[in-house]
Amino acid sequence: MGRKEDNIAKATALSKSPELIRNIGTAAHIDHGKTTLSDNLIAGAGMMSSDLAGKQLMLDFDEQEQARGITINAANASMVHSYKGKEYLINLIDTPGHVDFGGDVTRAMRALDGCIIVVCAVEGIMPQTETVIRQALKERVRPVLFINKVDRLINELKVTKEEMQKRFVTIITEVNKRIATQLPEPLNKEWQVRPEDGSVAFGSAYNNWAVNVPSMKQTGIAFKDVYEYCKNQDMRTLAKKSPIHEVLLSMVIEHVPNPVEAQKMRIPIIWKGDKESKVGKSMLACDASGPVAMMVTKIIVDPHAGEVAIGRLFSGTVTRGMELWVAGMPNVQRTQTVSLSVGADRIPVDHMEAGNIVAVAGLKDAIAGSTVSSDPEMEAFEKITHYTEPVVTVAIEAKHMKDLPKLVEVLRSVAKADPSIQVEINNETGEHLLSGMGELHLEITIYRIVNDHKIEIKSSPPIVVYRENIKKKGGPFEGKSPNKHNRFFVEVESLPDNIVEAMKTGEIQTEGKIKDAKELASKLQELGMDRDEARGVVGFSGHNIFIDATKGIQYLNEVIELCKQGFEEAMNLGPLAQEKVSGVKVRLVDAKLHEDSIHRGPAQVIPAFRSAVYGAMATGGRILLEPMTKIHINCPESVMGDTLREVQQRRGIIEEINQEGDVSIIVAQAPVSEMFGFASAIRGATQGRALWSTENAGFVPVPSELQTKVVEQIRTRKGLKPEPYDASYYSG
Template sequence: IRNIAIAAHVDHGKTTLTDNLLAGAGMIADEGEATRLMMDTEEDEQERGITIDAANVSMTHEYEEQNHLINLIDTPGHVDFGGDVTRAMRAVDGALVVVDAVEGAMPQTETVVRQALREGVKPALFINKVDRLISELQEGPQEMQERLMDVIGDVNELIRGMTEDMDNVEDWTVSVEDGTVAFGSALYKWGVSAPSMARTGIGFPEIIEMERNDQRLELHEQTPLSDVVLDMVAEHFPNPLDAQPRRIPRVWRGDDEAELARQMQEVDDDGEVVFMVTDISMDPHAGEIATGRLFSGTIKQGQELYVSGTVGQNRVQSVGIFMGGEREELDRGVPAGNIAAVTGLRDAIAGSTVSSVEMTPFESIEHISEPVITKSVEAKNMDDLPKLIETLQQVAKEDPTIRVEINEDTGEHLISGQGELHLEVITQRIQKNQGIPVQTGEPIVVFRESPQDASREVEGVSPNRHNKFYITVQPLSDDVVDAIKLGEVSMDMPELERREALQEAGMDKDTSQEVEHIHGTNILIDDTKGIQHLNETMELVIEGLEEALNDGPL
């Protein structure tokens, strides 16, 4: 088994590459140039020519006389839909990073590499659109190789910068020699790598000659892209048995001596069911589908499972895997190590831990960016208001990077997202898919500010005048903020572990021992000395703090 994601900057060719892999696996017809975009199943994705939702597919590939099941997630490249990439990385063990040979590594390339490494996901590199270097830029073998080596160098620079604190940094970098880099054209369906060149004798001089002689079909037949890429996936990406012992301590803070930890690290089919939901989607026939990674056990129809953060159990209605846009149900269930699609988990949201026993949940999925733009949404017909409210709640459940709230002063429904395109897609889908005519207000950019220096003490007095609170605000260091954003520090951690992580990020020892709460990238410190019964009111203090932070600019 290989669980992989394809990730890249927008328009670098991820979905066209995925079409190639599907054709190579015999799942779609191999029809000339690969422009079908099978994984863009939504109408608006086809119209806009970009991937909006992460799409799952399972395929088989024979490598060294062994059949491999490859569970693949095609992720969006546009920055507005980066939340899908973040969630996909929790489900996979390998990330195939696609880079345009002409444009090189772009801002979103850096983001997807960061997201992969943060989750302990091993990268490999496919440099796409090499045909453009020959046909448009008229480059010769020497110029081409220099340009391609520059791209590899840029990607490795990103990787080294993000793995400085990890063991064996070079294990994470990519290189032509060890076969973790491939080159090619997803549009014309040919590809090469060091192992393929050795096997076929087709290198860059032959590619240039065949491209210039318009022999692209022969090039595809002699060195098909799908074989080159899927061979690289099978050879260099870890299977769940190798990946989970390394990844479990990174994403789960439970007792590593417990039987459950052993079952997850050994990918035990017969163990307790432990399933991490990474995506929620709606199917008009099946209802809500929870997709995610099964770390242990076998998930089957009829099981009663716990969902983290909720009371009681949910009953599994059906279990299957995705084949393109279609979900194939499996009566025998799905075993550990796979990406599964499950219905019946009504209480689950993206990020939920689902299990057959009550357990410490997985670390929450930390999204790199938070909502930056807000629009008001209202139903044109008042009769549609209840349906609109229900739809907005469902949208927030499916996409954790969307925030939905009601402005208590005006009664307006406000949705906040990653950008104008993000909100435009959401509102269009509400109108098209749900049949609710809506009108939206002008976009408002979310305002944020941070203190430059420590403030004076501000006094707050309780209504009965018997209690006084004093609070000051001061900036956190960039290293502490980064540690919170990267999930290295959270209230879910054991207290001792949290203190050590804060001290590593530069916070002094005394302050790290007085942390009461973390909300967003803000920390509440209890600096009081000898105050009795403070713990009885601390919950209310935290509630007030969260309300002020949610509604204010800090």
């Protein structure tokens, strides 16, 4: 029995003892070294050859990942580690750092109890690092810190020992600042990372060594020795004396809570059901004998097993052939195989117990984010909120008619496996829209459709996703039904940013029916909404609110659902360019309805209400919002002029410029529409010497001098008449 097989046998045995399990992830900015770190941890634990570690990128088993040298999916693996005479099972998920794949990070966090935040010693805290720390804390995932690439700090930046220590202190302080502001008391103090208690480690994932205070005491290696070893390029000795997997896996076991401790704290945050119910109690206790409660965090499509759902089992035991329900789906599903994941391998087992990360085949209706349970009545887990929304769209169609049905199937499975991709299937025109987080995200999705599923497709150049809003309050505007017997009077107004933000982060639930109107009203009042308005909220659509501000209108309760439909239609296709409306409050202030219900059916009420909203928006001054990108660039001073020129040509606004040695750090914002082809342009302008990364920076109004032209382009592309209609058109 080889070492790998031996460890698989141990892993299967340990999966039955939740107090010996640790579910952890690695999370960081792109290229700070997460996957290399994950590989060396897996190799150290005997799950792959140590010569290949860091070069083989075991968790990057997708050929696109190996070709591009980045992680696209969140891959996972289980390994065994001995610490203080006991063996532990560590389930590790490696997450992407590229901003286009942020959705994968958000979902992976749901399965974890702890997270190794990897920060590059040279670059320090970067935008994506902040995002992952924020996501981890929101899901109550406990962070530990690994400062990577220490050798580069010493050999490339030539820092002194004192400067090295100073750099470490800065990074640790920055991380702790985030923890202090984003968690409630007492957690914000308890979860601080501290070198003295061993929750911070320093090292080089590529060269396979790491140190922290407990390991220094054990091995007798101090910071001055680390400095000398790196300076003399003798990192092999360091890796022998203080191997990375020993230090980091011991740090994880010591500081990350086991599933039993973690679930007591995490379940109330991620599940809003009744804590006294059978499933509630079982999840809080991580009880293997309770009902099955699993949250799917990822779907992978396996050529042999079909769709495999990977997720965290919070309660119960999943066995082969068991009947389970996917929340929100009518049919019961039967599990075909249950397995433990080790990188690209899945090891089949008879059953898996609460507290583990498990892979299940046979759940046809599950998508990433689904709740799976043996109790058909179980309330679903909180929706996983993504910090960014899709900003780029491509239109794709099959080259050959015969591939049409297959393409629709493939697009459905793409949307299941990656909910941060939005798919709009149009069977009439055969043209389907794919919206994602950025150019790279869509490029790779299309590559997978063509290469994995062998479908030839034509795709349009990328198109930017816009949003619509209004300048000032508009209305009351009267919308009449086609038969002229029903009238609705509507006002519209922009929502304050804090309310829109609360809807985006999920603090205000906008999905489905309003469950608790009182709680919703008090939350909106806390955010500054007027009391009567907060009580009148009857529906949401996207990040827009529909308020019924009328008093005692006859028959209104019979048509309010139809009004909601009219509201939703108006919000999905705005009056300016048929883009989605975002951040608008729609108030129904008066209505006159026909007494005979035959004259106020859907064909009368829906268009009347929609016209009232469109007309009110036209009187309030419609504006188009475009998505922005925040750009962080590190470049040598000698090419700074070219870099700035490249950004400013693209309507970029420079926010700050800092110097660190001979490196310039530039932070800027530019519209997504101007950023296509930026990668090759900046490489050309700086001879490939600029390092850059981007993150989505929300939507801002298109400059007024450009709006008419942009609206015209969008409308023409959609086959509409170039100018939008004015208010008089909607007054019927």
